[in-house]
Structures are given as structure tokens and as C-alpha cells.
Amino acid sequence: MSLTAGPARVTRAGDARAGQARELVEAMVDNPAGETSASVYETGRLVGLAPWLPGHDLRVSWLLDRQRADGGWGGPGGYALVPTLSATEALLTVLRRGEHGPAAPLADAAHRGLAFLAGALDAAAPPDLPATDLIVPALREAVERHLAQPPAGLADWAGVRLPLPAGIDPDRLTRVRGLLATGRPVPEKLAHALEVAGEGARRAAGVRPAGVGAVGASPAATAAWLGRPEPGSALDYLRAVGSRGPVPCASPITVFERAWVLGILARAGVPLAVPGSLLAELRAAVGVSGAATGPGLPADADTTSVTLYALARLGRPLDVSRLDAYDTGGHFCTWPGEDGASVTTNAHVLDALGQHPGHPGVAATVDRVAGWLVERQEPDGSWDDRWHASAYYATYCVLLALADHAAGAAALAAVERGVGWLLDTQRSDGSWGRWGGTAEETAYAVLALSGAGRPGDTRVDAALVRGRRRLSEWDGRADGPALWHDKDLYRPTLIVRAAVLAASWSADPTPTGPATP
CATH class of the missing domain: 1.50.10.20 (Glycosyltransferase)
Structure with missing residues (x-):
């Protein structure tokens, strides 16, 4: 009462x-x-990490619909860097897999995202958002792997190297990945951005899903830890949070x-x-x-x-x-x-x-x-x-x-x-x-x-x-x-x-x- x-x-x-x-x-x-609200960053990571998750095509379409006229995604100024890296890498991944219908719209969106990043990455230090110092070098590395042999329609970007913004130390990402490789427990706050570890995130021994099955209360971190659609609480969590397509940061x-x-x-x-x-x-x-x-x-x-x-x-x-x-x-x-x-x-x-x-x-x-x-x-x-x-x-x-x-x-x-x-x-x-x-x-x-x-x-x-x-x-x-x-x-x-x-x-x-x- x-x-x-x-x-x-x-x-x-x-x-x-x-x-x-x-x-x-x-x-x-x-x-x-x-x-x-839904997150461009997190939705982009789910597109790249979990194409098997229901709602995949909705997430790709949602990313395409939210690209700005200048080729970026996300908020004004430096706030566009992380979401644009994520969306661009996701579209490059979709192109490489041959998913989501005609390639031309995807290639055009990826091209405009790359052009935006070429300037944004060479700008001042990005805003102080959680894990930016890990996310930016991890996604820059992933984008450059795509550009080593770019998908059709993006030949002009072959071999292009992208700069790192001021104040970003790539060695920190290396240390985090090394910590995960040891199998020792990792700080709880690191689990929220586990996806930066790449292949090292999958079933990382020092990380466990919590509560409803989420890793670090993050769809991206959970998808990176799960790797494949194996039954369990983590998959149940992803299906629930991604049922309508785009997903939140937390x-x-x-x-x-x-x-x-x-x-x-x-x-x-x-x-x-x-x-x-x-x-x-x-x-x-x-x-x-x-x-x-x-x-x-x-x-x-x-x-x-x-x-x-x-x-x-x-x-x-x-x-x-x-x-x-x-x-x-x-x-x-x-x-x-x-x-x-x-x-x-x-x-x-x-x-x-x-x-x-x-x-x-x-x-x-x-x-x-x-x-x-x-x-x-x-x-x-x-x-x-x-x-x-x-x-x-x-x-x-x-x-x-x-x-x-x-x-x-x-x-x-x-x-x-x-x-x-x-x-x-x-x-x-x-x-x-x-x-x-x-x-x-x-x-x-x-x-x-x-x-x-x-x-x-x-x-x-x-x-x-x-x-x-x-x-x-x-x-x-x-x-x-x-x-x-x-x-x-x-x-x-x-x-x-x-x-x-x-x-x-x-x-x-x-x-x-x-x-x-």
C-alpha cells in the first residue's frame, strides 16, 4: 500500500x-x-559480431538511415568519432560477407564514412567517453584490415592507413588484450568494453555473464564473449535486447x-x-x-x-x-x-x-x-x-x-x-x-x-x-x-x-x- x-x-x-x-x-x-536510446556504436558492433542474431537486417538498415550528410554518425564534433568508426567497420564487414542486398548503397555509405574518418581521426583528442582510448585503436585496426583488400567499390581505399587522434595510446589496448590472454579475472569495468579484445574476447576465462546473461551490461561485449549462437543465458540476453533491431549501449x-x-x-x-x-x-x-x-x-x-x-x-x-x-x-x-x-x-x-x-x-x-x-x-x-x-x-x-x-x-x-x-x-x-x-x-x-x-x-x-x-x-x-x-x-x-x-x-x-x- x-x-x-x-x-x-x-x-x-x-x-x-x-x-x-x-x-x-x-x-x-x-x-x-x-x-x-539506441546506440550507433553498439548496434554497429552487433552487426559485425553477430550476423546470426535475429534483427540483423534491421540493424544494417538502421545504420544506413542514420548516416549524416557529411558521412559521419553520432553527435557533433568529436562525439562522431566512435560511432562513425563502428558503423563504417560494420558496413565493411557486411560488404565482405556479401549480405544485405545490393552492394552499391553499402559501398557508398562506407566510402563516405571512410572519408569522414580520414579527417576526424587526424583531429584533436576525442571527448572523454568510457573506453574511447581502447575502442578507437581497436576499430582503426579492424578498418585497416578491411582496407588491405577492400571490398568491391572501394578500391581507391586500398592500403590506406588511418591516423590515431591526439592522446590515444595504442599500447594500452595491447596491455588489455594481454591481460585477457592470461585467463586471470579482469576488472569489472573492463567487461563493459570487452569487444575491444577481438578474438581474445570469446569465452574469455576471466569474464562471466552476470544477472540476465549480459557481459558488462553491453550487447557488444556479450556478443564478443559469446562468439557463436550457443544456447545459454548470454544468447537469451542478446535475443531479448536485439529483438527490435538497434540496441543500447547499456x-x-x-x-x-x-x-x-x-x-x-x-x-x-x-x-x-x-x-x-x-x-x-x-x-x-x-x-x-x-x-x-x-x-x-x-x-x-x-x-x-x-x-x-x-x-x-x-x-x-x-x-x-x-x-x-x-x-x-x-x-x-x-x-x-x-x-x-x-x-x-x-x-x-x-x-x-x-x-x-x-x-x-x-x-x-x-x-x-x-x-x-x-x-x-x-x-x-x-x-x-x-x-x-x-x-x-x-x-x-x-x-x-x-x-x-x-x-x-x-x-x-x-x-x-x-x-x-x-x-x-x-x-x-x-x-x-x-x-x-x-x-x-x-x-x-x-x-x-x-x-x-x-x-x-x-x-x-x-x-x-x-x-x-x-x-x-x-x-x-x-x-x-x-x-x-x-x-x-x-x-x-x-x-x-x-x-x-x-x-x-x-x-x-x-x-x-x-x-x-
């Missing part, structure tokens, strides 16, 4: 939004694997999706009737070392902290000491041995700790993490992060964490600068966005301004009116570009919908509170 907190009086708009919140919760219950994303959706909605005061079974499953996902996005992926501080925050907001708190293993003494790492650092992970840690102010040592840790976040503010007042392409997401995460939990002049000044950046970058139509106005990024800006903006500030009030009006013009739709970082850019559908709903809910003055089961 679920109890809805908050007063009975709700506006008509509030009724509609409460219904949308119920739909989000029901969608998470009905599809525990989670909903996310599946399942159960804990990630549930934690983010519930945390976003609870923070905004959206009344939630969450089944006790769902909360019990979310609590059970938090082990001694924390929570993972889904089976086959390592536990991480980001998923752990958002899960702890959501559970605390919904009346089911857990001990925050599960985060201790990620504390480096200066900041919190996403996982031990992380290359670099994440401001959104640390903002989420701040949120989780802030729900347990009486826990021993929390006050000092909150001050330390807040100081670390303030030091990483960009000169223009924004924050940037390694898990999302848009600074609006990172700025939203940090501003709300600092506004809710940090004290002191430095934190207050950082919040003011962040609010100023949001005000200065609003577009003429009322939206916000890195490459163009989107519902997702506009929602983050609205939530940040409504939660961190100074009450009564006329500039903030005016920006919120314009931003909310723009969201209403989108009519609750959360479609738009993929902006989240995995091996390729992706969009976690329900999480984006939750952010848009929460931003729209913040326009309703009716006081509300989250429900507890």
Missing part, C-alpha cells in the same frame, strides 16, 4: 503531472531493464534509472506512490561496496550516492558509510582507480551525505567535498563533467547540492556565479542548451534556478517564467539529442522525462511532498 503525502488540494495541472509521475513509476516496474540499467527518476521527482516535491517492492529492490541493490548501474557493472559512488539520496527522501534510509571506500581524502572517486574525477559524482555524494547530518564525520566531509566542487567551477560560472555532454547537467547537480548542503562564503559565491551563468546563457526562445535548446537541458536550468536562485530576484523570476513557458510549448516531451556519456552518447528516456516533469511541477505553487509506501 502507498500513502500520498501532501495536502489534498491539487491543481488541474498538478493532477496531470501526478499522473505522469505514476506512469514513470509504472514504467520502471513493468520494464526493470530500463529504457534508453542494458539493464535498473538501479541507475530507478535511483535517478525517484531522486529527481522526490527533490522537486512531486507526490510519489512507489510500490514497496520497488523500494525493497532498490535497497537490496546497495551492497557493502555500494550499488552498480546494473548487473555486470562495478559498484560506483555515483549510483550509490543517488540511490542513498532517493531512499532517504522516500523514508527508507541506508547507512552512508557505504561511500567510505570511494573517499580519496580530497574528493570521492567514481570507482577506485578512476582516471580523472567527476563533479557530478561528488555533487551526488554531497546530496547523500546531506540526508544524514548526524552521522559521524559527515559535517567535515560535506565541507571538504563542497570546497572541492567550488574549486572546480569554470571561470564563466558553470561546471563541466565527464558523464554528460552538457554543462547544464553538471551545473544543475552542483548548484542544488551546494545550495542545499554547503555553508560559507565561498559556496554562496559559487552558487551566485552559477546562477549568473544560467541567466546569461538562456536562449531567446526561453530554452537552454549546448548545441540548441532542448527540453532536457531547459529542465536542468529551471530546476537549478528554482532551487538555488535567490528568492525574489527579478532576473531569476523572469528567466523561470520564460523557461517554463518553453517547456509547456514542448508539452512534456522529452525527446531530443542524446547527451549522456557511455561508449557512445545516449539518452536515458525515463530519467530525462523525470527531469522535464520535475521542472514543470516546480511551476505549480501547490505545496506537496513525496509519498512513502
